Amino acid sequence: MSAPLDIEGPAAPPRSNGELVFAEPWESRAFGMAVSLYEAGAFTWPEFQAALIARIRAWETTSAPKESYHYYRLWLAALEDVLVRRCAVSTDEVTARTRSLARRPSGHDHRDDPVTGRADVP
Template identity: 80%
Template sequence: MTAPLEIEGPAAPPRSNGELVFAEPWESRAFGMAVALYEAGAFTWPQFRSELIARIAAWEISGAADEPYNYYRLWLAALEEVLAGLCAVSTDEVTTRARALAGRPEGHDHRH
């Protein structure tokens, strides 16, 4: 089973010459996590797609001039919401983990 990624439209991931584009390593990890969880049957693609489109639409409506558009931030927020809705993870768990990761020293990775 492969995630049915859209080529065009609001849910379509950024591409260059047909290839997916990731500006930061975390973006590819968030992408891979969502696809892997979908392929494992954790949620349906329409569930995720609907949440992603809703997140994008909310960002557009908000006119968040102070927050630049970042597809993968919205992708990650959609994933978190879907998983929280399925009670696979709580919002508090996500917040706690995000704070812990944000507090790590710059350049920290898992290759020790």
């Protein structure tokens, strides 16, 4: 099974010459998490697409005129929305993890998680 990615429209991921484009390593990891969770049956692709389109529309409605568009931030937020709705993770867990990751120095994609002591890969 493979995720039926949109090629055009608001939910279509950024591409260059037909290839997916990721500006930073976390973007490809967020992409991979969503596809892997879909393939594992955690949610349906239409459910994820609807959440992503809702996040994009909300951004378009509320963003400042010169605010930069960050597709994969919206992708990750949509994934969080779907997982919270499915009770796979709680809003409190997402908030705590977000705060933990925000405290890390810029450019540090890998380090031990202060809570678990395990290697941490966002």
